[in-house]
Amino acid sequence: MSGPARTPAEPATAPALEARELEVRFPAGRGRWARAVDGVSLAVRPGQVVALVGESGCGKSTLARALLGLQPVHAGQVLVDGAPLAASRAGLKAYRRRAQLVLQDPMGSLNPRMSVYESVAEGLRIHGVGDEERRVAEALGRVGLRPPERFFARYPHELSGGQRQRVVIAGALVLEPSILVADEPVSSLDASVRGEILALLLRLREELGLSLLVVTHDLGLAWNIADRIAVMYLGRIIEEGSTDEVLGEPKHPYTRALLSVVPEVGRLEPVVLTGEPPDPAAIPAGCRFHPRCPLLRSGLPDEVVTRCHGRALPVLPVQGPHRAACHATDRASADS
């Protein structure tokens, strides 16, 4: 398969953005907690595109928000350039100039009462950056809204979906960030403009050296743009590696099931996942995937089955060799 050129991992430099055994919990009533993010380690190196993939509800957005300091964490750490994210207001504000967020629904991401110019200029005003008009025009030009001046006075409702998402991206870029977290950046757009927006994100990575974390439920999309892929299931990363490794030789039965229904790949027997949709307030013991695991159901040695049911799997190390949290398919996990 031929994806885009991959930048190999460079273990020497500190990741631009990193999560270490991060946990986020929400009260789920009657004294219970929903462990939306349940021990996640993840890293995005400078200039890298990492795709965070998983079913809806597995905790991707919560993790993204936590990485941006928008969500209180219960345990664990967020590191920026190798240093823990500052808890002070000033430290957080400085971070928010460096890391920007793009969300799924561009209509909802723009204040309906603010013009394009005001929306894009907002970040500059917050951080007291001068030369506002030139920077706004430049950001709009960069995302392909040209001539920029023609868009200044427009309002979100006057734009198409693709144009709106470009405005959102311009609003993020205007602060010249080094990290961009994009949560399902194209899933609410028409199929025809999806490719354009993805191409734009990749071009920005090239031009500006952005580190990109793209959250998506679509493995095909991840295959198209990512250097590395992290697959998330029920609050945990269950497989991580380079795109070629993860999609070329998926280890985890969950990744295989996801991949089997991606038309771009289309070489695996389609696996339909059965069982109840996972509930973060009741995470199964042992391997959290075991109630739905097709591999387990198809028959495994008794000794492995016991572990699937009873032994929890360790949090995968970040950006190492291709790893999966599975007793049956990953030797390192099985040995731990």
Next chain:
Amino acid sequence: MGPGARYALRSVASGLGTLLFVVVFNFFLFRMLPGDPIGLYTRGRNVPPEQIEALRAELDRPLLEQFVTYLANPFASTINSARYNQPVWTLIGDRVWATLLLVGTAIVLASILGTWIGIRAGWRRGERFDRVSTGVTLTLYSMPEFWLGMILLITFGVGVGFVPGVFPIGGIITPGVDPTSLAGVLDVMWHMVLPVTTLMVVYLAEYALVMRASLIDELGEDYLTVARAKGLMDKVVRRRHAVPNALLPTVTLILLNLGFVVSGAITVETVFSWPGLGLLSYDALRGPDIALLQAIFLLFSIGVIVANIIADLLYAVLDPRVRA
């Protein structure tokens, strides 16, 4: 012509259309009442014969002719109020200021206080301020106006137990005091305390609840998350993004209530014998004083329609989406 101008024209035109309908309806409604019109308009009061003659001359003209005269100037009614034996519009003109003072003050205070409560409660939904204020506003909202007025009147006007009745129990000014003197102004304010409080509490509860609900609607919006992600402080996110957008429904409500300024105070004015239009309407209804009712009905309708037009126009100023 831009979309904004077109929108403005459309809302003014539809407002004027409604107004015309009301004016016409007002004419025929009161002329279709059963019974002898003279008897209806005078209610068997001692009316000087020359006035009866004038009235008969007016009402004996062909209906169409009367209608044309009326349409030419709906406010030039020649028929006197049966109860007060004065031209109806003179009566209304004398009374309108007391009502504007009472209701205007109550609405201004209630909008400020109500929106403030709604914002605080909605922003920190479920926390203590929200639980307490929502409980209180819901209770106040469900309280009948006259009942609340009576309670205040008895407690603070008449006095209960050790609570002395310090406030006047009715009227707008102590007889004999010059309303243009400083003492007169203070005296009027003193008289306003209880009726304004009653009316304010009723409006306030409504504004607070609407403001809270629309702010909560707004809280889930992604653009607030994006603004926070850009580094905007929570307080500023609230002030600059969430509140202005959530204000729209509340502003509309306040404006629409403004349309009821003239009519809204019937209960409170009656409880506190406040000499405004509300009390006048109450008296006119008791009569019934047909000529007066007709004029009041017209005035109230105009108030509501004009407020509607203003609300429409302001909405367009506040929300760019409407102008499209």
